[in-house]
Amino acid sequence: MSDAETIYKTDALIAEDIDSYLDQHQHKSLLRFITCGSVDDGKSTLIGRLLYDSKMIFEDQLEALQADSKKVGTQGQEIDFALLVDGLAAEREQGITIDVAYRFFATEKRKFIVADCPGHEQYTRNMFTGASTADLAVILIDARKGVLVQTRRHSYLCNLIGIKNIVLAVNKMDLIDYDQAKYDAIVADYAAFAAEIGIKDFTAMPISGFKGDNITTNSANTPWYTGKPLIEHLETVELDNTADQSKPFRLPVQWVNRPNLDFRGFSGLIATGSVKPGDAIRVLPSGKTSTVTKVVTLDGDLDEAVAGQSVTVCFADEVDCSRGNVIATADAPPEVSDQFEATLVWMDDDALHVGRSYWLKLGTQMVSATVQQPKYTVNVNTMEHLAAKTLELNAIGVAELATDKPIVFEPYAESRTLGGFILIDKISNRTVGAGMLHFSLRRAQNVHWQATDIGREVHANLKNQKPRVLWFTGLSGSGKSTIANEVEKQLNLMNRHTFLLDGDNVRHGLNKDLGFTEADRIENIRRVGEVAKLMTDAGLIVLTAFISPFRAERDMVRAMLPEGEFIEIFVDTPLEVAEARDVKGLYKKARSGALKNFTGIDSPYEAPINPEIRVNTVEMTPVEAAEHIIRAILPLK
Amino acid sequence: MTRTLTHLERLEAESIHIMREVVAEAERPVMLYSVGKDSAVMLHLARKAFYPSPPPFPLLHVDTTWKFQEMYKLRDRMAKESGMELLVYHNPEAMERGINPFDHGPLHTDMWKTEGLKQALDHYGFDAAFGGARRDEEKSRAKERIFSFRTATHGWDPKNQRPELWNLYNAKKAKGESIRVFPISNWTELDIWQYIHLNDIPIVPLYFSAKRPTVERDGMLLMVDDDRFPLKEGEVPVERSIRFRTLGCYPLTGAVESDAKTLPEVIQEMLLTTTSERQGRVIDKDGGDASMEKKKQEGYF
Numbered sequence: 001m002s003d004a005e006t007i008y009k010t011d012a013l014i015a016e017d018i019d020s021y022l023d024q025h026q027h028k029s030l031l032r033f034i035t036c037g038s039v040d041d042g043k044s045t046l047i048g049r050l051l052y053d054s055k056m057i058f059e060d061q062l063e064a065l066q067a068d069s070k071k072v073g074t075q076g077q078e079i080d081f082a083l084l085v086d087g088l089a090a091e092r093e094q095g096i097t098i099d100v101a102y103r104f105f106a107t108e109k110r111k112f113i114v115a116d117c118p119g120h121e122q123y124t125r126n127m128f129t130g131a132s133t134a135d136l137a138v139i140l141i142d143a144r145k146g147v148l149v150q151t152r153r154h155s156y157l158c159n160l161i162g163i164k165n166i167v168l169a170v171n172k173m174d175l176i177d178y179d180q181a182k183y184d185a186i187v188a189d190y191a192a193f194a195a196e197i198g199i200k201d202f203t204a205m206p207i208s209g210f211k212g213d214n215i216t217t218n219s220a221n222t223p224w225y226t227g228k229p230l231i232e233h234l235e236t237v238e239l240d241n242t243a244d245q246s247k248p249f250r251l252p253v254q255w256v257n258r259p260n261l262d263f264r265g266f267s268g269l270i271a272t273g274s275v276k277p278g279d280a281i282r283v284l285p286s287g288k289t290s291t292v293t294k295v296v297t298l299d300g301d302l303d304e305a306v307a308g309q310s311v312t313v314c315f316a317d318e319v320d321c322s323r324g325n326v327i328a329t330a331d332a333p334p335e336v337s338d339q340f341e342a343t344l345v346w347m348d349d350d351a352l353h354v355g356r357s358y359w360l361k362l363g364t365q366m367v368s369a370t371v372q373q374p375k376y377t378v379n380v381n382t383m384e385h386l387a388a389k390t391l392e393l394n395a396i397g398v399a400e401l402a403t404d405k406p407i408v409f410e411p412y413a414e415s416r417t418l419g420g421f422i423l424i425d426k427i428s429n430r431t432v433g434a435g436m437l438h439f440s441l442r443r444a445q446n447v448h449w450q451a452t453d454i455g456r457e458v459h460a461n462l463k464n465q466k467p468r469v470l471w472f473t474g475l476s477g478s479g480k481s482t483i484a485n486e487v488e489k490q491l492n493l494m495n496r497h498t499f500l501l502d503g504d505n506v507r508h509g510l511n512k513d514l515g516f517t518e519a520d521r522i523e524n525i526r527r528v529g530e531v532a533k534l535m536t537d538a539g540l541i542v543l544t545a546f547i548s549p550f551r552a553e554r555d556m557v558r559a560m561l562p563e564g565e566f567i568e569i570f571v572d573t574p575l576e577v578a579e580a581r582d583v584k585g586l587y588k589k590a591r592s593g594a595l596k597n598f599t600g601i602d603s604p605y606e607a608p609i610n611p612e613i614r615v616n617t618v619e620m621t622p623v624e625a626a627e628h629i630i631r632a633i634l635p636l637k
Numbered sequence: 638m639t640r641t642l643t644h645l646e647r648l649e650a651e652s653i654h655i656m657r658e659v660v661a662e663a664e665r666p667v668m669l670y671s672v673g674k675d676s677a678v679m680l681h682l683a684r685k686a687f688y689p690s691p692p693p694f695p696l697l698h699v700d701t702t703w704k705f706q707e708m709y710k711l712r713d714r715m716a717k718e719s720g721m722e723l724l725v726y727h728n729p730e731a732m733e734r735g736i737n738p739f740d741h742g743p744l745h746t747d748m749w750k751t752e753g754l755k756q757a758l759d760h761y762g763f764d765a766a767f768g769g770a771r772r773d774e775e776k777s778r779a780k781e782r783i784f785s786f787r788t789a790t791h792g793w794d795p796k797n798q799r800p801e802l803w804n805l806y807n808a809k810k811a812k813g814e815s816i817r818v819f820p821i822s823n824w825t826e827l828d829i830w831q832y833i834h835l836n837d838i839p840i841v842p843l844y845f846s847a848k849r850p851t852v853e854r855d856g857m858l859l860m861v862d863d864d865r866f867p868l869k870e871g872e873v874p875v876e877r878s879i880r881f882r883t884l885g886c887y888p889l890t891g892a893v894e895s896d897a898k899t900l901p902e903v904i905q906e907m908l909l910t911t912t913s914e915r916q917g918r919v920i921d922k923d924g925g926d927a928s929m930e931k932k933k934q935e936g937y938f
Contacts, residue, residue, distance in 0.1 A: 018902070257689070267657055431807045434802045
């Protein structure tokens with residue numbers, strides 16, 4: 001224990017000269033690392049050992065641990081360190097790690113935050129969570145088992161998310177009698193795999209988390225091992241968080257600080273580079289330029305601030321700048337684009353819906369995004385590229401995606417902040433995927449709109465009307481088509497140029513290749529939206545009558561159109577009324593089970609939360625409903 | 638020129654970033670303020686995050702009426718100094734039934750704190766609440782995300798937490814649902830003390846040793862903070878040199894005998910001690926191994 005004591009905290013120094021100790025501790029750097037590997041590789045045991053050896057475990061915790069070890073531990077009468085870190089009741093019951101746990105310890109040189117990541121494939125998203133903030137990864141291998149599927153998977157993920165320092169800890173050496181030949185074979189096996197997936201360098205070491213070999217000091221059991229023990233390696237490995245400071249200045253704006261009329265500052269965490277008063281900056285995406293006047297903090301203005309610091313900066317000019325904008329060095333600004341290629345990691349039980357609109361959050365920017373069919377997914381066991389229609393839970397693939405507005409970005413390899421993003425489902429609000437941008441697609445940069453001389457305003461003026469999409473949504477049998485038809489008749493009498501799109505004229509032509517799966521239904525609505533948009537460009541008032549049960553798809557169409565041109569009309573008919581009408585006999589079929597995925601029966605209908613117009617077909621006749629709608633959209637020009 | 642940020646600089650930047658994200662994305666955020674050392678640091682970070690503006694949210698103290706008198710004093714002073722609105726909430730039912738730690742055991746925490754917090758959040762319609770919990774405090778806290786999602790009934794599902802990547806936080810939620818946000822998740826007890834020391838942050842004097850009237854019960858040293866403390870027959874308060882490592886309701890918080898009168902001395906004592914800081918708290922022990930996890934599922938912070 002005396003060796004461990006000198007490494008971790010010097011009780012003598014604390015006792016004699018607390019001020020010196022505090023001064024020393026205050027200037028320590030921080031290393032964040034993860035431990036990962038297969039189930040039962042001993043990750044939790046290793047962390048328990050690090051905490052125990054660094055005296056981060058107190059007597060009361062140790063007593064509880066000893067009692068627990070005897071009760072539910074897997075190490076006989078000895079202390080089961082895993083029980084220290086598996087904190088959730090379900091984890092302790094099942095003896096597995098479900099979610100990432102963060103632990104803290106310090107040595108004389110450094111402070112550490114270690115994320116203990118689960119090995120089970122079904123909890124990969126939790127492992128990814130832990131890896132995304134790590135500087136280093138300790139990949140554990142059970143010396144008895146060698147390189148396993150999970151080892152490969154986790155190594156691939158660590159490399160994908162950009163962890164440059166990899167430690168291969170061949171654990172449980174005590175159980176193979178510290179056999180050097182076996183150890184060398186495992187390391188050679190791993191090296192071959194690592195080279196294949198692009199890991200340039202890693203540090204291998206033989207350890208036993210349970211017995212403590214090569215953790216704090218070199219073990220007498222492995223005289224053939226000449227490298228550093230684990231702790232020493234963690235203490236001395238070079239940090240890459242200073243590397244970000246030498247890149248060009250980038251500050252994603254989180255919040256505009258305006259306490260009074262005399263102060264206007266922009267707050268954010270500096271992603272890369274540094275900033276000082278006098279620096280010329282450019283605000284993206286607008287491209288407007290100004291000069292930094294001061295860098296403000298509660299403790300006084302700063303002469304300079306660097307990557308990793310949270311600051312508030314002020315400009316010399318009244319430049320338009322708000323949340324989501326990026327402040328960058330004026331002569332080397334980042335790119336702006338709306339179409340990208342990216343690697344995606346899918347994290348939700350509900351698979352990716354190609355074409356559906358998701359929220360995409362990148363830095364402080366939040367936009368709508370749609371993902372194309374993946375180019376391929378990666379089989380992490382073989383590194384093979386496989387064709388795929390979608391991405392299922394835990395799948396990793398490469399796909400193109402498009403955002404509804406241009407965003408400021410950099411390739412992930414250059415900036416985690418401006419290249420890493422998450423996808424959020426618009427209905428469940430869950431984080432369903434994470435992605436890393438590769439590059440923007442050339443077509444977004446170079447394919448400019450052909451500027452036509454006769455624009456949409458000219459078309460609309462000629463028709464003496466304001467183009468609009470009247471989007472009717474409601475249950476089957478609610479009366480959408482009937483009312484839409486009536487509205488069109490009345491508009492026609494008013495000399496307006498209209499067109500009605502409904503299931504019949506679309507399904508039989510444009511969309512006859514589509515079926516009724518969820519993905520096809522999304523694509524159906526997307527195409528209807530695009531056609532409706534072209535028709536509004538032509539100056540028409542477009543009426544559409546589709547059940548369109550999902551909010552996300554209706555919002556997708558809304559986002560395609562200029563503000564104010566999408567009029568959502570909720571044909572509000574209770575299910576029992578629509579079912580009683582059952583004009584086409586579909587409800588009967590659905591109730592008998594002959595018709596699957598029928599909206600309102602075994603597929604949900606998400607009613608509009610805030611429709612522009614709501615008509616109640618129980619209280620109004622179709623003609624009354626149509627008149628109500630016409631009144632609501634007046635004036636027509 | 639590059640320079641390596643210290644661990645405290647990195648932690649501070651992270652906490653400030655988190656608070657600004659919440660203010661930008663939540664509709665009605667609030668900061669839970671318990672007047673302890675962690676709350677003190679959290680409040681200081683909030684003032685840094687929004688300076689020169691005052692933090693754009695109120696402070697909420699879910700009170701039990703059983704806190705130490707010195708805590709109430711500092712609470713009112715800090716609210717005034719920070720320029721923030723202070724909301725104090727008392728569960729009306731607990732008030733009416735006179736729920737107290739001497740007669741009602743675990744029900745005291747349940748009604749005043751767990752229920753009181755839920756009621757207060759619903760009452761004011763807050764959709765995001767900052768809390769000063771740290772991951773090094775307790776095993777289930779070590780597993781919790783920084784943005785911790787709660788259902789409309791304030792439930793926590795530890796097995797189904799949202800992935801949380803890089804520093805991208807997902808604050809989207811349906812109406813009625815809320816998010817508990819822990820900006821100092823990654824700070825340790827030592828970091829908190831060191832930061833208080835470096836920034837000269839005001840804390841409740843009870844953290845420092847002084848002669849105080851105490852009685853010993855069930856192996857715990859309790860301070861007789863006011864005349865509501867029911868002394869048993871023959872029990873006479875004894876003046877001892879004590880201080881507190883954590884602060885809660887005075888009848889539930891155990892003191893330690895100590896001579897540490899300055900911050901460095903307090904830190905010194907903490908580093909050389911052999912028991913964890915929550916050891917003095919009764920609350921963690923009822924209900925066995927997973928007691929905090931269970932409490933959190935029920936809505937405790």
